[in-house]
Structures are given as structure tokens and as C-alpha cells.
Amino acid sequence: MLGLLKKKQTMTAQGASGSEIQWTARSFRAAVLLFAGIAVLLIGAVLSVSIGAADIHLRTVWNALFHFQPQNTSHQIIRDLRLPRTAAAALVGAFLAVSGAIMQGLTRNPLAEPSIMGVTSGSGFAIACAFAFFPGLSAAGLVLWSFAGAGIGALIVFGIGLFSKGGLTPVKLALAGTAVGYFLTGLSSAIAIRFDVAQDVKFWYAGGVASVKWEGVQLLLAVGVIGLLLAFLIARSVTVLSLGEELAKGLGQYTALVKVIGMFVVVLLTGASVSVAGAIxxxxxxxxxxxxxxxxxDYRWIIPCSAVFGAVLLVFSDIAARLVNAPFETPVGALTALIGVPFFFYLARRERRGL
Known part of the structure; x- marks a missing residue:
């Protein structure tokens, strides 16, 4: 009996040791991928600053950054146009990726994403209303309207899913989000035509960072500090919640509080992104x-890695938007949709098989 007990303890210790080694290896791989992503992001940022309607040599970029000359036209283009555009692309990509990761973790819905769950269309609708009824609104005011619209859009979609027969299934949420998105987009278009602000609203729905200035980057940074900090604080709780709500409650998690904070982060990050870059x-x-x-x-790695990978995707998509139909620019939202739509259909088909 004593021998069996010792054998069991040895096996338990070996299992714990193996689990620890596995976790360490996974963390090491995640850290390597994170730093690799940062390196690729830096390369993309350099290319983004140098490539455009007027290609600028990398040496000129270096001089503009560290030896700025106000009378040099290329230096002015880099500082006033290219740098804020690149910074905005990186921040918006990071914010949208983190928002999607949190939504998928909180709802355990692989189809969850701000543009599908009504958050992005709600922001766009609120911005259309702001353009129509408050034409002199400041950039900060637009951000507040965008936050409110994002929250309303999310509440409508989750309300429909919650009160539907069978509850919040992934496919039902996706269908509700798509329907609400089309409805709010239609209302936005009607308001834009009725109040003659179609040109302004069209930019937001096309999506892009071409006209972003340093003021927009500052808004994104201010919101990002709060949103990303909260996202990191709830990362461990989101990991547990993503494995099942009953398990999370059994481990003493305050699931309702985690969900409220998580959705607040989504509304915050998505609202800021849409107010600056439109619907991407x-x-x-x-x-x-x-x-x-x-x-x-593990969301302690998913959140930072998603932020970096999302920034990489949007920075390189923005570069591609300048090159596809040069010297004209393609809306960057169209390029991300080319990647995302087939991926969405693949996931939807997989989820349907699992029903």
C-alpha cells in the first residue's frame, strides 16, 4: 500500500513537472512570437513612412526623424502626414484585434468581432448623427458619440440574442449582428442623404487612416492607455471564462463584473478606432x-500578441492600399474585408457543423 502511495505521488510530481515544462515552453514560444511581431511591425512602420505617392529614401526618413529641417518638403511630409498615418494604423489595428479577442473570450463565440457584433456599425451610426445634428463637433466630441453608438449597437445585438429562442448561440449572435449592422448602416445612409453629409459619412464607412493627424493619434493613445491596461488586468479572468462560465463561477470568478469590464474595454477601443479611422x-x-x-x-499572451499582430496587419494593409491602384488609394477596409470574409464563412460553416 505504501509503495502504491509513493508511486502515485511520484506520478503526480512528474505530471506537475511536465505541465510546468509545457507551460514554460509555450510561454517561451509566445514571447518569441511577440518580439518577432514587434520586429515585423517596426519594418512595416519604416516602409509605411517611406512608401507612398512620393517615395522617400530611407536616409531621408532617418534625417527627418533625428535631424528635422522645417524647410525640407520631404521632412514635412514624413512628420505631418506619414508618421501620424503609420501610428494610427498600428494603434487601430491593435485596438480592433484586442477587442475581437476579448469578445470571443467573454462570449465563447468564435464568430464574435466588433464589426459583426454591431459595435462598429453602432459607432458609425452615432457619427452620422453627430455630423448631421452637430456639424461643428470637436474631435473629442466625435469620440464620445462613437463610444455611445458602440455601446448601443452591442446592447441591441446581445439583447436580440439573449431573448431569442435557444439563447446566445454563436450563429444567432452573428446573424443578429449582421442584421443590426445592415439596419444601422441603412439608417446612417438615410441620415447622410437627408442632411447632406454623405461625403463625410462615406469616409467613415470606407475606413482608412490617410487623413489622420497627430490630434487623432493623441486621442487613440489616451484611450488606449486605459483600454489596454484594463484588458491586461482582466486577461487571466477572461482565460478562465473562455473555458466555461460554470467553471469560472466554481473557481470564484465574478463573471458578471468581468463581462462588464470586458465589454467596456471593447466599446472604448472600438469607439476610438471608428471615430479616427472609420469602419475597418x-x-x-x-x-x-x-x-x-x-x-x-492564455489571454495573458493572447492580448499582447493580438495587439502586435493586429497592428502588423493594418500597417501592411495600409501600405497595400497605396500600391494596389497607385497613385490613387484603395480603402483599407476593402482590403481587410478581402481577408476576413472568406475566413468568416469558413468559421460559420465549421460552427454550423458543430450544432
Missing amino acids: SFIGLVIPHITRFLVGV
Whole structure:
């Protein structure tokens, strides 16, 4: 009997040791991928600053950054146009990817994403109303309207899913989000035509960072500090919640509080992104899935890696938007949709098989 007990203890210790080694290896791989992503992001940022309607040599970029000359036209283009555009692309990509990761973790819905769950269309609708009824609104005012619209859009979609027969299934949420998105987009278009602000609203729905100035980047940074900090604080709780709500409650998690904070983060990050760059879709769908495949289910790694990978995707998409139909620019939202739509259909088909 004593021998069996010792054998069991040895096996338990070996299992714990193996689990620890596995976790360490996974964390090491996640850290390597994170730093690799940062390196690729830096390369993309350099290319983004140098490539455009007027290609600028890398040496000129270096001089503009560290030896700025106000009378040099290339230096002015880099500082006033290219740098804020690149910074905005990186921040918006990071925000949308983190928003999608949190939504998927909180709802355990692989189809969850700000543009599919009504958050992005709600922001766009609120901005259309702001343009129509408050034409002199400041940039900060637009951000507040965008926050409110994002929250309303999310509440409508989750309300429909909650009160539907059978509850919050992934496919029902996706269908509700798509329907609400089309409805709010239609209302936005009607308001834009009625109040003659179609040109302004069209920019937001096309999506892009071409006209972003340093003021927009500052708004994104201010919101990002709060949103990303909260996202990191709830990362461990989201990991547990993503494994099942009953398990989370059994482990003493305050699931309702985690969900409220998580949705607040989503509204905050998505609202800021839409107010600055318009409706850019599917980054929050594609990037979290790729990240989970690479680093596992621990949101302490998923959130930072999603932020970096999302920034990489949008920075390179913005570069492609300048080159596809040069010297004209293609809306960057169209390029992200080319990646995201097939991925969405693949996930929807897989979920349907699982029903």
C-alpha cells in the first residue's frame, strides 16, 4: 500500500513537472512570437513612412526623424502626414484585434468581432448623427458619440440574442449582428442623404487612416492607455471564462463584473478606432484566431500578441492600399474585408457543423 502511495505521488510530481515544462515552453514560444511581431511591425512602420505617392529614401526618413529641417518638403511630409498615418494604423489595428479577442473570450463565440457584433456599425451610426445634428463637433466630441453608438449597437445585438429562442448561440449572435449592422448602416445612409453629409459619412464607412493627424493619434493613445491596461488586468479572468462560465463561477470568478469590464474595454477601443479611422472590419475576427493557434488559450499572451499582430496587419494593409491602384488609394477596409470574409464563412460553416 505504501509503495502504491509513493508511486502515485511520484506520478503526480512528474505530471506537475511536465505541465510546468509545457507551460514554460509555450510561454517561451509566445514571447518569441511577440518580439518577432514587434520586429515585423517596426519594418512595416519604416516602409509605411517611406512608401507612398512620393517615395522617400530611407536616409531621408532617418534625417527627418533625428535631424528635422522645417524647410525640407520631404521632412514635412514624413512628420505631418506619414508618421501620424503609420501610428494610427498600428494603434487601430491593435485596438480592433484586442477587442475581437476579448469578445470571443467573454462570449465563447468564435464568430464574435466588433464589426459583426454591431459595435462598429453602432459607432458609425452615432457619427452620422453627430455630423448631421452637430456639424461643428470637436474631435473629442466625435469620440464620445462613437463610444455611445458602440455601446448601443452591442446592447441591441446581445439583447436580440439573449431573448431569442435557444439563447446566445454563436450563429444567432452573428446573424443578429449582421442584421443590426445592415439596419444601422441603412439608417446612417438615410441620415447622410437627408442632411447632406454623405461625403463625410462615406469616409467613415470606407475606413482608412490617410487623413489622420497627430490630434487623432493623441486621442487613440489616451484611450488606449486605459483600454489596454484594463484588458491586461482582466486577461487571466477572461482565460478562465473562455473555458466555461460554470467553471469560472466554481473557481470564484465574478463573471458578471468581468463581462462588464470586458465589454467596456471593447466599446472604448472600438469607439476610438471608428471615430479616427472609420469602419475597418474583420481584424478582430481573424487575428485572435491566428493568435490562439500560435500561443494557446492564455489571454495573458493572447492580448499582447493580438495587439502586435493586429497592428502588423493594418500597417501592411495600409501600405497595400497605396500600391494596389497607385497613385490613387484603395480603402483599407476593402482590403481587410478581402481577408476576413472568406475566413468568416469558413468559421460559420465549421460552427454550423458543430450544432
